[in-house]
Amino acid sequence: GAVVSQHPSWVICKSGTSVKIECRSLDFQATTMFWYRQFPKQSLMLMATSNEGSKATYEQGVEKDKFLINHASLTLSTLTVTSAHPEDSSFYICSARDMGEDPLHFGNGTRLTVT
């Protein structure tokens, strides 16, 4: 089945630094990928829709200059958390569809801790 690989699985960084998270579709091409954020014991909050070759579409309230998304190829999207602060600590999950069809396939998530 379709596999989405997310890397790294966890990262600890210091406040003020930037962190890049990669999301790859391993055996299919994804023109659209989605980035979610999940706080402890809560549901997933969609942050943005990443479109291959064009700008990402951000959800209301999500700072596009802080959460930079790049979808340079049909198999790779990256999320960069710039100038990270402790409140950015969270679980970030990416997802993608194979050929635009349901269902969404999810990566295993990245736990970011900002100290």
Added chain:
Amino acid sequence: GNSVTQMEGPVTLSEEAFLTINCTYTATGYPSLFWYVQYPGEGLQLLLKATKADDKGSNKGFEATYRKETTSFHLEKGSVQVSDSAVYFCALSGAAGNKLTFGGGTRVLVKP
């Protein structure tokens, strides 16, 4: 807009008990419905899906039926195991290629 409401947890059960997690939705048109499961520290895995009214999705002993008349997609399992302990998310997709709308998640804990 679309929305999904599912019962709050945590739900604590003994092994071999019957599990039901209620899910209702609000959507325009004819959405596809999904149940995803999240094990501790991991991403989401698709558990089952249904794409039209009266469809029944099933997997690993779990079942859910798409009920358009009651706008529901309740998840059931007849005999749970400790390994079923996880968080379960009900979700809908308004159209192919559209983003998913998730319910709040229901944490299930199965005790031996």
